[in-house]
Amino acid sequence: MLKIMLRHISLLTLTLLILSFFSFSLAYLFPGDPLVNLTGIRNSSEQGYALLAQQYAMQDSFISQYWQYVNHLFAGNWGLSFSSGLPLAEEISRSLAASVELSAYALIFSFVIGLPLGFLAGLRHHKFIDFSLLSASVIGYSIPVFWLALIAILIFSIQLGWFPLSGRISLLYDIPYQTGFILVDILLSDVPDKEFAFQDALQHLVLPSVSIAIVTCTIVLRITRRSVIEVMNSEYIQAAYARGLSPRQVFFAPWSKKRPYSYFAVIGDAIYYLADKRHDSGNYFFMAGYW
Amino acid sequence: MNVRRLHISISSPVCMVLVCILSLMGCSPDKNEYKHPKGIIYCSEGNPASFNPQLDTSGTTVDVSSHQIYDRLLDFDLVTGETVSGLASSWTTSEDGLIYTFQLRKNVEFQNTSYFTPTRSFDADDVVFSFNRWRDKNHPYHYVSGGRYPYINSVGLADLISDVKRINRYRVEITLVRAESSFLSNLATDFSIILSAEYADQLQAAGTPELIDTQPIGTGPFKFKSFRQDRYVRFDAHPQYWRERSSTGQLIFDITPSSSLRLAKLMTGECDSMAFPTHSQLDIIRKRKELILDEKPGLNVGFWAFNTTKPPFDNPEVRKALAMAIDKNALMEAIYFGSAIPAASIIPPSSWAFQPDSKSSIYNPLGAAKLLRENGIEEGFSMTIWAMPVERAYNPNAMKMAELMQRYLRDVGIQANIVSYEWSTFRARLNQGLHDSVLIGWSADNGDPDNFFRPLLTCSAIESGTNRARWCSKEYDTLIDKALTYTNQEDRAYFYSKAIELINEKMPLMPIAHAFRYQAYRDNVTGIEINPYGGIQFRNVSKQ
Numbered sequence: 001m002l003k004i005m006l007r008h009i010s011l012l013t014l015t016l017l018i019l020s021f022f023s024f025s026l027a028y029l030f031p032g033d034p035l036v037n038l039t040g041i042r043n044s045s046e047q048g049y050a051l052l053a054q055q056y057a058m059q060d061s062f063i064s065q066y067w068q069y070v071n072h073l074f075a076g077n078w079g080l081s082f083s084s085g086l087p088l089a090e091e092i093s094r095s096l097a098a099s100v101e102l103s104a105y106a107l108i109f110s111f112v113i114g115l116p117l118g119f120l121a122g123l124r125h126h127k128f129i130d131f132s133l134l135s136a137s138v139i140g141y142s143i144p145v146f147w148l149a150l151i152a153i154l155i156f157s158i159q160l161g162w163f164p165l166s167g168r169i170s171l172l173y174d175i176p177y178q179t180g181f182i183l184v185d186i187l188l189s190d191v192p193d194k195e196f197a198f199q200d201a202l203q204h205l206v207l208p209s210v211s212i213a214i215v216t217c218t219i220v221l222r223i224t225r226r227s228v229i230e231v232m233n234s235e236y237i238q239a240a241y242a243r244g245l246s247p248r249q250v251f252f253a254p255w256s257k258k259r260p261y262s263y264f265a266v267i268g269d270a271i272y273y274l275a276d277k278r279h280d281s282g283n284y285f286f287m288a289g290y291w
Numbered sequence: 292m293n294v295r296r297l298h299i300s301i302s303s304p305v306c307m308v309l310v311c312i313l314s315l316m317g318c319s320p321d322k323n324e325y326k327h328p329k330g331i332i333y334c335s336e337g338n339p340a341s342f343n344p345q346l347d348t349s350g351t352t353v354d355v356s357s358h359q360i361y362d363r364l365l366d367f368d369l370v371t372g373e374t375v376s377g378l379a380s381s382w383t384t385s386e387d388g389l390i391y392t393f394q395l396r397k398n399v400e401f402q403n404t405s406y407f408t409p410t411r412s413f414d415a416d417d418v419v420f421s422f423n424r425w426r427d428k429n430h431p432y433h434y435v436s437g438g439r440y441p442y443i444n445s446v447g448l449a450d451l452i453s454d455v456k457r458i459n460r461y462r463v464e465i466t467l468v469r470a471e472s473s474f475l476s477n478l479a480t481d482f483s484i485i486l487s488a489e490y491a492d493q494l495q496a497a498g499t500p501e502l503i504d505t506q507p508i509g510t511g512p513f514k515f516k517s518f519r520q521d522r523y524v525r526f527d528a529h530p531q532y533w534r535e536r537s538s539t540g541q542l543i544f545d546i547t548p549s550s551s552l553r554l555a556k557l558m559t560g561e562c563d564s565m566a567f568p569t570h571s572q573l574d575i576i577r578k579r580k581e582l583i584l585d586e587k588p589g590l591n592v593g594f595w596a597f598n599t600t601k602p603p604f605d606n607p608e609v610r611k612a613l614a615m616a617i618d619k620n621a622l623m624e625a626i627y628f629g630s631a632i633p634a635a636s637i638i639p640p641s642s643w644a645f646q647p648d649s650k651s652s653i654y655n656p657l658g659a660a661k662l663l664r665e666n667g668i669e670e671g672f673s674m675t676i677w678a679m680p681v682e683r684a685y686n687p688n689a690m691k692m693a694e695l696m697q698r699y700l701r702d703v704g705i706q707a708n709i710v711s712y713e714w715s716t717f718r719a720r721l722n723q724g725l726h727d728s729v730l731i732g733w734s735a736d737n738g739d740p741d742n743f744f745r746p747l748l749t750c751s752a753i754e755s756g757t758n759r760a761r762w763c764s765k766e767y768d769t770l771i772d773k774a775l776t777y778t779n780q781e782d783r784a785y786f787y788s789k790a791i792e793l794i795n796e797k798m799p800l801m802p803i804a805h806a807f808r809y810q811a812y813r814d815n816v817t818g819i820e821i822n823p824y825g826g827i828q829f830r831n832v833s834k835q
């Protein structure tokens with residue numbers, strides 16, 4: 001066990017080392033002044049520039065520059081974002097919170113919808129409803145999320161005007177940044193008409209979380225269906241029916257709880273997918289000023 | 292059979308979920324059912340460089356600051372273009388036109404914000420401070436935030452004023468070096484704003500004078516609240532504002548650089564008004580019944596300037612012949628999609644110096660070819676047309692325009708090559724005079740016609756880089772200078788008509804078009820007016 005952990009830790013360190021070295025070299029590989037690329041500080045005064053150059057050991061060798069860079073990274077000083085001019089660490093923490101929030105709602109959505117539908121399909125195995133749900137899930141799984149997001153915006157925001165297309169909440173509400181989770185922040189804030197703000201934020205959440213949830217929903221649906229079919233075909237269920245137990249009794253009996261054989265695996269799968277795909281669609285909504 | 296009954300027991304959560312989703316959707320269409328906080332959201336096109344228009348002439352900075360945070364001594368009447376009273380309730384001019392005395396309005400309060408609480412109302416000290424900041428190089432605030440005052444320098448206002456003096460608390464006297472009738476107009480531009488001297492003193496005592504331009508204080512209808520780059524600028528209403536106003540809530544600039552996204556937000560109602568709809572979006576806006584599109588002829592001109600220092604373009608006959616070879620009316624449709632009118636001179640029709648009967652050039656390819664041959668330009672002569680790489684109202688697509696003109700010029704036996712560089716390189720090379728001819732234009736900063744004549748064609752404007760024809764005529768300069776010595780519009784108009792005649796005769800540039808300006812907003816918004824003399828104003832904007 002210890003050996004495995006040690007192996008993983010050393011692998012992680014090595015990966016981070018190579019990665020940081022690569023990201024440091026990017027400052028030289030990108031066009032422009034390496035110091036500006038590293039810090040993100042443009043148009044600094046002469047003294048300011050000299051001070052920065054000293055801090056980043058620009059006059060020393062490449063290796064000591066790299067060492068300074070790593071020190072800055074560990075100190076949490078990640079430089080400024082070129083696109084917003086704000087500290088990168090703050091930018092990342094803000095957008096990370098938004099991502100986590102969106103993914104959480106998408107996950108909830110997909111379980112709330114995917115689980116019952118998966119049961120339905122599994123219990124009606126090889127019936128019409130099973131086939132239609134299965135084909136729907138294949139379609140849902142194959143749709144690129146960014147495209148779905150675009151279509152959703154086009155239909156539900158621009159054509160029908162049901163949902164807003166950008167932002168996390170109407171700009172008319174000035175919700176102070178606390179946790180980064182908009183719904184929590186609203187509850188913590190002291191804005192008047194909290195319930196309207198909450199409702200507005202929910203409306204902003206619907207389109208992006210649904211369009212991401214559609215894919216994770218199909219994953220949940222199919223895994224649930226498979227496990228239900230497996231359990232329903234197992235001998236002890238057959239035996240239970242043979243003893244004359246009602247479907248309700250079978251379904252809610254403690255030993256039939258064995259069935260969620262790997263919900264952790266499902267959740268893991270879905271989270272992995274969200275982390276991966278949210279990036280796609282999140283980017284899209286982000287381009288649309290969404291998140 | 293068993294399984295079917297089981298289905299019933301689990302179908303209830305499915306129903307519940309569906310009901311939940313539907314109810315969530317159902318609550319959204321009636322936006323009016325619940326009330327948002329009061330406020331106007333304007334989708335703007337970019338980040339302001341600062342919140343002080345003295346420092347920056349870009350429209351983005353002006354829109355966000357000039358008429359929201361600040362006031363000026365004088366303002367333009369949006370309809371007539373005349374200067375009307377602002378913070379100065381009245382003013383007098385001495386006989387010789389050198390001394391202007393301004394009577395200031397009383398009980399005008401500065402904004403009270405989280406970072407500044409004023410202890411006194413607006414008075415002469417604020418005027419003296421605001422003027423001396425850009426005028427006096429030894430002023431402690433002159434070099435704060437860079438010390439560049441582009442508009443004020445471009446019209447030479449700092450050199451024109453010899454003294455700004457406080458007479459008493461509500462009276463200020465400004466002495467000029469020479470009489471100049473465009474002086475009052477310059478005081479009414481977006482750039483002649485009044486800052487708070489008390490706030491400046493406080494910042495200086497705290498050792499943070501640069502905050503004056505990023506955490507602004509003024510007397511305007513809105514007070515600054517917060518700014519997040521690429522996201523928003525927030526303002527609250529200034530409750531003690533001295534003028535009548537209809538906007539009482541917040542004002543928010545939703546920074547949205549993509550014009551299609553601005554339009555989408557306008558359609559969904561996330562914005563109440565949007566900046567700069569593109570020409571291709573105009574029809575979409577006109578077709579939506581909940582959107583309103585206002586248009587007004589703008590104070591601008593797009594033109595084709597010849598480099599008059601380079602032979603054979605130093606010959607007026609050649610320039611006239613080239614102008615005759617181009618069909619302006621065809622350009623109107625192809626380039627401006629009908630959102631501009633052909634220009635007969637550099638002065639747009641909305642200016643009082645406009646001459647309705649002036650004739651610039653008439654499309655006549657045969658005459659053009661003949662005139663060219665007479666002046667020694669043979670078939671196959673080659674020249675360059677420089678096309679600016681950016682989109683401007685006065686020329687939304689210079690590249691395409693250059694291509695069309697290439698064809699017209701081929702008809703008269705001229706081989707035109709199109710040249711374009713990245714925008715800053717383009718301007719740098721133009722300043723060196725490397726071009727044969729260039730497609731470019733001008734947007735005025737104030738309602739005064741001098742703002743067209745002087746920067747575009749006077750000798751001194753070659754140096755400052757706005758005279759793209761590099762044309763220098765003593766006769767023309769005299770006319771333009773003389774016009775400024777008269778205060779009466781009719782007298783001035785006489786000199787300007789002479790100047791227009793001279794331009795038509797010498798043709799240093801061919802005026803092409805005056806583009807319309809557009810403002811798009813939702814139908815529940817009232818009070819948005821296009822300001823031909825500068826930035827947008829939200830004082831009288833309200834929403835039902």
